[in-house]
Amino acid sequence: MFHKNISVLLSTFIGAATxxxxxxxAATNADSADATAPSCPAFLNQEFKKLHSSExxxxxxxxxxxxxxxxxxxxxxxxxxxxxxxEALYQKYKADGxxxxxxASDDFKQEAGSELEAATxxxxxxxxxxxxxxxxxxxxxxxxxxxxxxxxxxSKPSWNFNxxxxxxxxxxxxxxxxxxxxxxxxxxxxxxxx
Numbered sequence: 001m002f003h004k005n006i007s008v009l010l011s012t013f014i015g016a017a018t019x020x021x022x023x024x025x026a027a028t029n030a031d032s033a034d035a036t037a038p039s040c041p042a043f044l045n046q047e048f049k050k051l052h053s054s055e056x057x058x059x060x061x062x063x064x065x066x067x068x069x070x071x072x073x074x075x076x077x078x079x080x081x082x083x084x085x086x087e088a089l090y091q092k093y094k095a096d097g098x099x100x101x102x103x104a105s106d107d108f109k110q111e112a113g114s115e116l117e118a119a120t121x122x123x124x125x126x127x128x129x130x131x132x133x134x135x136x137x138x139x140x141x142x143x144x145x146x147x148x149x150x151x152x153x154x155s156k157p158s159w160n161f162n163x164x165x166x167x168x169x170x171x172x173x174x175x176x177x178x179x180x181x182x183x184x185x186x187x188x189x190x191x192x193x194x
Contacts, residue, residue: 038065041170043149051104051132052119059101059146062131066097067193068166069186070146072138072157073102075112075121079161083126085181089190090130092182096194100130103147105138108160150174167193 040060047058062068071086083102090100104111104118112118115134122128138147139156147156150164154174163175163186175186 038063038168041166043146044068044166046145048103048136048144049134051102051122051134052115053134057131057133062099062101064097064099065168066099067093067168067190068098069100069190070150070164070166071100071102072105072107072147072160072162073122073132074105074108074110074160075118077108077110077160079159079177080121080126082161082181083122083128087126087128087130089181089187093190093194094130098190098194102128102130102132103138103144104133104135105160106135107137107139107157110160111135165189165193 040063044059044063047056049056059068069086069089073083074080086100086102090098094100102122104115104122112121118135119132122132136144136147138144139151143151143156150172151157153172154164157177159177161177163179163181165173165175165186167173173189175184175189179186181187
């Protein structure tokens, strides 16, 4: 009887020790995975509603530790044609982990009257597949938190289609409306940042 009780106690102790070792091993593996995951710059940790959608997206869920391009857009602007170039830039580099996000904005009074119209212009007229967000402010005291940071790091948009390149280190570079998305200073900086 004494041997049987010792055997049960030893079996219980060995089982508990094995569970503890498995738990420690799993925690160590999780810590290792976290150490290799790209760190998202704090200013990108913001939730936004997607354009003409009930879905929201946190920009950190798009960030892959690779360069990211953020653009303030408008549907009825002389630069609206840049949607085509922005889509070409996105298609060219998305396999490298580059993300592009459009922030629709009416800060310059050139956004569509409804999200449906803005979505039609972006998705149907220009074939945009990169993430587009619902209209938001990009300058002044009402600027969303991401653009508040971009404005303080570089300069606020002076018009629609200002482009902000976020490097993997979180550094911000600003390119004005007249800088084309492809075959430009923006694309050269993007390639260098990869």
